[in-house]
Structures are given as structure tokens and as C-alpha cells.
Amino acid sequence: MLDRAMAAISGTGHRVVNGVWRFGFACRFFLAVLLHSGISFRRFSLTIKEIYFSGVLSLIIILVSGLFVGLVLGLQGYETLQKYGSESALGTLVALSLVRELGPVMSALLFASRAGSAITAEIGLMKATEQISAMEMMAVDPIARVVAPRFWAGVISMPLLAAMFSAIGVFGGYLVGVVMIGVDEGQFWSQMQSAVDFRLDVMNGVIKSCVFGVAVTAIALFEGYDAPPTAEGVSHATTRTVVTSSLAVLALDFLLTAFMFRGI
Amino acid sequence: MERTTLDLWVGLFVVAGLAAVLVLAMKVGNLSTFNMSESYNLQAEFDNIGGLKSRSPVKSAGVVVGRVTAITFDNKTFRARVSMVIDKRYQFPKDTFAKILTAGLLGEQYVGLDPGGDDQVLKGGDQVAKTQSAVVLENLISSFLYSKASEGDAKK
Amino acid sequence: MPSENLVEISDLNFTYDVRPVLQGINMQIPRGKVVAIMGLSGCGKTTLLRLIGGQLKPSQGAVKVAGQSVHELNREDLYNMRRRMGMLFQFGALFTDMSVFDNVAFQMREHTDLPESLIRDLVLLKLEAVGLRGAHDLMPNSLSGGMARRVALARAIALDPMLMMYDEPFAGLDTISLGVIGNLIRHLNNALGATSIVVTHDVQESMKIVDYIYFMSGGQIIAQGSPDELRALDSGFVHQFVHGEIDGPMPFHYPGTKYAEDLALETAHA
Incomplete structure (x- = not known):
């Protein structure tokens, strides 16, 4: 009985110590990525290649999801608003919810599962097949050559994807609200424009998605780099990337929203 | 050869993204009607x-x-x-x-x-x-x- | 030339966590020679290569390459040192997102400012040396195991290294590829004027091409000598290893508790 309690306590202790250790390593890894970022900009073609893989190839899923989210927002928003006779505020509802929350958050979650998991799997496999080791032996720093360009590609792609998600979502809301249901087009746009502030709403959304881009890409890269170099290790790391980065996005979203939209 | 098509796609992607920000600014937001800079x-x-x-x-x-x-x-x-x-x-x-x-x-x-x-x-x-x-x-x-x-x- | 030996290892100990991997290794690798390090899987051969390449730091003792102590170099000097080393990894470790050509050109593009036309000539030269010039457009995933190993070899010699390291170059190859790789190792060593270290457990193939052999077991060197000397030995372990006998000084069973105990036969009586 006592033995089992002791084992549980020491097990927990081990896990906590391990967690802190890993977190410390993650911080050092992140710092190293930032310090070795020079090459990502001096040889921008490296970063461009990664923008293609994480940004361009995520485009379809982002655009399709954005359109559907906009369509649903249009339908649900109309159902609720018409009870209070304020269908004309549909544009405001759709635009604000997309620009402030759904655009950055949904696209970050989709990005985590589409591009983040791919990054983890790729880096993990490069490690498992000794490509990272080979690069080190060829006197090329894998952090600078492999990790940093992927990081900056993610940071650049994320706000662009989020903006496209929001824009096509608003278009989806317009399709349902104005074209299908018949809300007055002038009111739809004008109410939206008077309620959505460029600096406070649009720019804050962009800032949010930049932060999410940093978080998701950094987590994906770290999980890949830290993965045990086996098939099992890589598949676990891929799962962890999606889980950790989704939770990180939601938690960061709460924090950022609390800072940005609490008025003062 | 491959690299140029890649560049093209990335270029299109970035332009589309910036265009989306612009749409959000001008069409969805009120940047066009109200400028707070002055x-x-x-x-x-x-x-x-x-x-x-x-x-x-x-x-x-x-x-x-x-x-x-x-x-x-x-x-x-x-x-x-x-x-x-x-x-x-x-x-x-x-x-x-x-x-x-x-x-x-x-x-x-x-x-x-x-x-x-x-x-x-x-x-x-x-x-x-x-x-x-x-x-x-x-x-x-x-x-x-x-x-x-x-x-x-x-x-x- | 400061000394006869390119690589000198003196009293090297390495401990992974608390498990000793290497104990009291002394080794000299003369310039221009092909030296094999043999032993069973898991006896610390690959660890030794990583220590020479500076990817691991010794717990005790020193590894000197060309007179410089590898683990005492700062990062920049270590990278300069590595530019003069080539390493062939067990399964080639080709960059899977690049073509054969780009793989071989990788180091030239990273470390030199050579114009692309010259890089092209050099890459084709290196690929010609391993007989794969015709395959320069292929991606690594469409190569066979033996071809991938040869491309990796071309990549490793891209900057004409002074020291070549081979980590299990014969693992998982058919007999023809085996002979091809063996010949290439010997031939390239002479052509480049390099020094080679071959880590392997393939006795027959490596005995044909190397000048000197170190036998390792349990993290220690237990025998050394030229291939002929070792073949002549009939003492315990080396004899067993060279002739591939199942049981001998190296037991078939991994050390563990008594079999009867594991089956709970004895505790049942207690």
C-alpha cells in the first residue's frame, strides 16, 4: 500500500521534472531558431519553398472551410436576428465573428492539423533516417537550414490564410444573407462597415493569427525535432503536435482577446 | 524549371492573402470611410x-x-x-x-x-x-x- | 604532416546516462589506410564514429583528428573540421526532398561560392565515380538500396575529405551491391588520398578491402591486427565472429534472471 503510494508520488515527480526539462529544452530550441534565422531571409528561396508546402497547399482546406463557416453563420445569424427584427445587423454579426475570432482561430486549427502535422512528420522522419545527423556531419546547421525556414514560412503564411478565411467567410455570409434570404444589400454592407473597425478589429485579428502562426509552427517543429527517431515516436509526435498546438491556439486566443477587446 | 512554378504559386498565394486583408480593410471594415490618422x-x-x-x-x-x-x-x-x-x-x-x-x-x-x-x-x-x-x-x-x-x- | 596517424584515440571512455558504452579505447588510424572496426551490433561502434565526428563528447579521454582534440573545438572550428570529413550513414541518409543531383551538390552549394556550371561539372564527376551519372535526375525514393548508398557515397566525397567514415556500409545489400560498395571504398580511398574508417559487422566483405582491423566487444577492443593475422587466430571470440558460429564465448542468451524464476516456478514453491 505504502509502496504503491510512494511509486505514484515518485512517478508524478518524474513526470513533472521531465515536463519542465522538456519545456526548458523547447525554450532553448525556440531561441536557437530565432538566432539562426538569418539564412531564412538571406536565401529566401528556402523559405519560399516552405511557404509553398505549408501555405499554398493549405489553401484549399482554408477556403472551403471559410466559405462553409460563413454560410452557416449567415443562416444561424439570420434565424436569431430576425426574432428581434434586426436582420440588417447580419453583416455586422458575420464580419465581427469572423474577423475577430473564427478567422484566426479556425484557420490556425486547420493549419495545425494540415501543415503542423506534416512539418512534425517531415522533421521526425528526417531525424529517424539520419538526414539531420548527416547534415550536421556535413557542417551544415540543421536548425538554420531546415528548421528556421519552416518556422518563418509558417509565421508568414498564417495571417494570410486567416485573412483569406475571413474574407471568403464574409462572402459566404453575403451569399446566404443577401442572395438567398434577401436581406437588404446596402444595409448588410453599411452596418458591417460602421461596426468593424480596421485597426481594432481587422488588425487585431491579423496580430492574433501571427501569434497563432508562431505558436503552431514552433510546436510542430519542436515536436518533430524532439521525436524519438522511430516510426512509433514520429507518429506519437504528430498526434501531440495537433493536440498541443490546438490547445495552445485556444488558450492564446483567450489571453489575446482579454487583452485586446476589454476596452481599456 | 520546377522552381519558377513554385515561385509563381507562392507569389499568387501572398498576393491573394494581401488582397484578403485589403478586402477586410476596405469592404468589411471602415478604413475607406473613416480615417483616424488625423x-x-x-x-x-x-x-x-x-x-x-x-x-x-x-x-x-x-x-x-x-x-x-x-x-x-x-x-x-x-x-x-x-x-x-x-x-x-x-x-x-x-x-x-x-x-x-x-x-x-x-x-x-x-x-x-x-x-x-x-x-x-x-x-x-x-x-x-x-x-x-x-x-x-x-x-x-x-x-x-x-x-x-x-x-x-x-x-x- | 604532424604525425603518421590521422586519428588518435587515447583512453576513451563514454557513458550514456549511467550505462558505460565505451571503456578505455586506444586506437591509431594511420594516414592513407582503410581501417575496419568490427564487432557485434550494439557494441559501441557507431558511438565511436560519432565521437570522432564530434557529435558526442567523451566522458573521459580524447579523440584527436589531425592533431586537434575534437571535443575541445568550438563550434566554428568543429564545423571547419567536419568539412574535411565525409560520413556515409547506414542507410545513406539522402535528403528525400532533393534529387540525386541536388543531394550531391548540397555541400558545394552550402560551403562554396562556386558558379552553378562548375558545380554541375563537379557533381557529374562525383556521380561518375560511383557509376550513377545517368541517375542524377532521379529522386531518392526511386533508387534501390545499393544505388542510394552509392549516391550517399558520392555526396560524402563531394568536398574531397581527408577522412571518410562508413557506418555499416554493407548492411542490407545484395551480394553484387556489396562487392560494388566494397570496391568503391578501397578505390576512392586511394584516389582521394584519404583515410577511411569502416564500421561493420560484415567480416567476409571487409576483410577483402581493409588494411587493419580492430575488434570490439562490450565497449572494449579485444583484438587487432591485419586481416591475415586475425584469420589465423583461433582464440575464442574472434574465431567465433570471423567464422560466424552461433554459440561460443559470446553467449546466445541475453543476460537475465533465471528462466525458471521468470516462469514463477521457484516463487511458487517459496
Whole structure:
């Protein structure tokens, strides 16, 4: 009985110590990525290649999801608003919810599962097949050559994807609200424009998605780099990337929203 | 050969992303109609601001001319102090009247500016002297009930 | 030339966590020679290569390459040192997102400012040396195991290294590829004027091409000598290893508790 309690306590202790250790390593890894970022900009073609893989190839899923989210927002928003006779505020509802929350958050979650998991799997496999080791032996720093360009590609792609998600979502809301249901087009746009502030709403959304881009890409890269170099290790790391980065996005979203939209 | 098609796609991607930001700015947001880059500050004190919040619009004749930036409580006069930024393009006379109004029955509250007839205009940091507080629904109902009650008394 | 030996390892100990991997290794690798390090899987051969390449730091002792102590170099000097080393990894470790050509050109593009036309000539030269010039457009995933190993070899010699390291170059190859790789190791060593270290457990193939052999077991060197000397030995372990006998000084069973104990036969009686 006592033995089992002791084992549980020491097990927990081990896990906590391990967690802190890993977190410390993650911080050092992140710092190293930032310090070795020079090459990502001096040889921008490296970063461009990664923008293609994480940004361009995520485009379809982002655009399709954005359109559907906009369509649903249009339908649900109309159902609720018409009870209070304020269908004309549909544009405001759709635009604000997309620009402030759904655009950055949904696209970050989709990005985590589409591009983040791919990054983890790729880096993990490069490690498992000794490509990272080979690069080190060829006197090329894998952090600078492999990790940093992927990081900056993610940071650049994320706000662009989020903006496209929001824009096509608003278009989806317009399709349902104005074209299908018949809300007055002038009111739809004008109410939206008077309620959505460029600096406070649009720019804050962009800032949010930049932060999410940093978080998701950094987590994906770290999980890949830290993965045990086996098939099992890589598949676990891929799962962890999606889980950790989704939770990180939601938690960061709460924090950022609390800072940005609490008025003062 | 492969690299150029890759560059093309990435270029298209970045252009589309920036275009989306632009659409959000011009079509969805109000960057095209209201530019806050050139502005000046005004202050006003109200007995009661009702549901006014910072970032609420400031309108004159129904046109958005500025925004509320901060709301504080003045501990000496026991009134609410509302700070606003007004677009530099719009000038208002010294004796402008500031009211807190409601858009529709349940709509958001905003500050309405009724221009007076003074020759001098308000400058940055000035205080709007004449104000009218928000109509608080509870007060409205109670005064309505009270007048109904007194009507009833009079009929007896 | 400061000394006869390119690599000198003196009293090297390495401990992974608490498990000793290498104990008291002394080794000299003369310039221009092909030296094999042999032993069973898991006896610390690959660890030794990583220590020479500076990817691991010794717990005790020193590894000197060309007179410089590898683990005492700062990062920049270590990277300069590595530019003069080539390493062939067990399964090639080709960059899977690049073509054969780009793989071989990788180091030239990273470390030199050579014009692309010259890089092209050099890459084709290196690929010609391993007989794969015709395959320069292929991606690594369409190569066979033996071809991938040869491309990796071309990549490792891209900057004409002074020291070549081979980590299990014969693992998982068919007999023809085996002979091809073996010949290439010997031939390239002579052509480049390099020094080679071959870590392997393939006795027959490596005995044909190397000048000197170190035998390792349990993290220690237990025998050394030229191939002929070792073949002549009939003492315990080396004899067993060279002739591939199942049981001998190296037991078939991994050390563990008594079998009967594991089956709970004895505790049942207690």
C-alpha cells in the first residue's frame, strides 16, 4: 500500500521534472531558431519553398472551410436576428465573428492539423533516417537550414490564410444573407462597415493569427525535432503536435482577446 | 524549371492573402470611410452615460465623426468623464451640445454632437460644456408609471 | 604532416546516462589506410564514429583528428573540421526532398561560392565515380538500396575529405551491391588520398578491402591486427565472429534472471 503510494508520488515527480526539462529544452530550441534565422531571409528561396508546402497547399482546406463557416453563420445569424427584427445587423454579426475570432482561430486549427502535422512528420522522419545527423556531419546547421525556414514560412503564411478565411467567410455570409434570404444589400454592407473597425478589429485579428502562426509552427517543429527517431515516436509526435498546438491556439486566443477587446 | 512554378504559386498565394486583408480593410471594415490618422481630442462630462462604452461612435447629424476612447469617473464632480477623438476634418463650434443617444430601441449607444452657433471652434483637449445624459430605461418607465399614477389620482 | 596517424584515440571512455558504452579505447588510424572496426551490433561502434565526428563528447579521454582534440573545438572550428570529413550513414541518409543531383551538390552549394556550371561539372564527376551519372535526375525514393548508398557515397566525397567514415556500409545489400560498395571504398580511398574508417559487422566483405582491423566487444577492443593475422587466430571470440558460429564465448542468451524464476516456478514453491 505504502509502496504503491510512494511509486505514484515518485512517478508524478518524474513526470513533472521531465515536463519542465522538456519545456526548458523547447525554450532553448525556440531561441536557437530565432538566432539562426538569418539564412531564412538571406536565401529566401528556402523559405519560399516552405511557404509553398505549408501555405499554398493549405489553401484549399482554408477556403472551403471559410466559405462553409460563413454560410452557416449567415443562416444561424439570420434565424436569431430576425426574432428581434434586426436582420440588417447580419453583416455586422458575420464580419465581427469572423474577423475577430473564427478567422484566426479556425484557420490556425486547420493549419495545425494540415501543415503542423506534416512539418512534425517531415522533421521526425528526417531525424529517424539520419538526414539531420548527416547534415550536421556535413557542417551544415540543421536548425538554420531546415528548421528556421519552416518556422518563418509558417509565421508568414498564417495571417494570410486567416485573412483569406475571413474574407471568403464574409462572402459566404453575403451569399446566404443577401442572395438567398434577401436581406437588404446596402444595409448588410453599411452596418458591417460602421461596426468593424480596421485597426481594432481587422488588425487585431491579423496580430492574433501571427501569434497563432508562431505558436503552431514552433510546436510542430519542436515536436518533430524532439521525436524519438522511430516510426512509433514520429507518429506519437504528430498526434501531440495537433493536440498541443490546438490547445495552445485556444488558450492564446483567450489571453489575446482579454487583452485586446476589454476596452481599456 | 520546377522552381519558377513554385515561385509563381507562392507569389499568387501572398498576393491573394494581401488582397484578403485589403478586402477586410476596405469592404468589411471602415478604413475607406473613416480615417483616424488625423484627429483631435475632446472631453465631456455626463451625469449618466448609460451603456456607453469606449470605442462607441461619435456622430453628428448621423455621420460618424469620431470615437469614444476612454470613460472615467471624476471623483470631485461625481460625473462620468468621456474622452473622444474626432476626425480633424470636422470642426465644431464652442457651444456644441453633446448627448448620449441610442440607435433604435435596443441598439448601441453613441455620443451625438449638436453644433451650436458660436464663431469659435473646439480645439484639441477642450471640454464640451453642455451635455445631456443617456436615457435610462428604468427611469423612463418609473417616470411613466408615476405620471400614469398621478393622472389616475387627478381623475378621481 | 604532424604525425603518421590521422586519428588518435587515447583512453576513451563514454557513458550514456549511467550505462558505460565505451571503456578505455586506444586506437591509431594511420594516414592513407582503410581501417575496419568490427564487432557485434550494439557494441559501441557507431558511438565511436560519432565521437570522432564530434557529435558526442567523451566522458573521459580524447579523440584527436589531425592533431586537434575534437571535443575541445568550438563550434566554428568543429564545423571547419567536419568539412574535411565525409560520413556515409547506414542507410545513406539522402535528403528525400532533393534529387540525386541536388543531394550531391548540397555541400558545394552550402560551403562554396562556386558558379552553378562548375558545380554541375563537379557533381557529374562525383556521380561518375560511383557509376550513377545517368541517375542524377532521379529522386531518392526511386533508387534501390545499393544505388542510394552509392549516391550517399558520392555526396560524402563531394568536398574531397581527408577522412571518410562508413557506418555499416554493407548492411542490407545484395551480394553484387556489396562487392560494388566494397570496391568503391578501397578505390576512392586511394584516389582521394584519404583515410577511411569502416564500421561493420560484415567480416567476409571487409576483410577483402581493409588494411587493419580492430575488434570490439562490450565497449572494449579485444583484438587487432591485419586481416591475415586475425584469420589465423583461433582464440575464442574472434574465431567465433570471423567464422560466424552461433554459440561460443559470446553467449546466445541475453543476460537475465533465471528462466525458471521468470516462469514463477521457484516463487511458487517459496
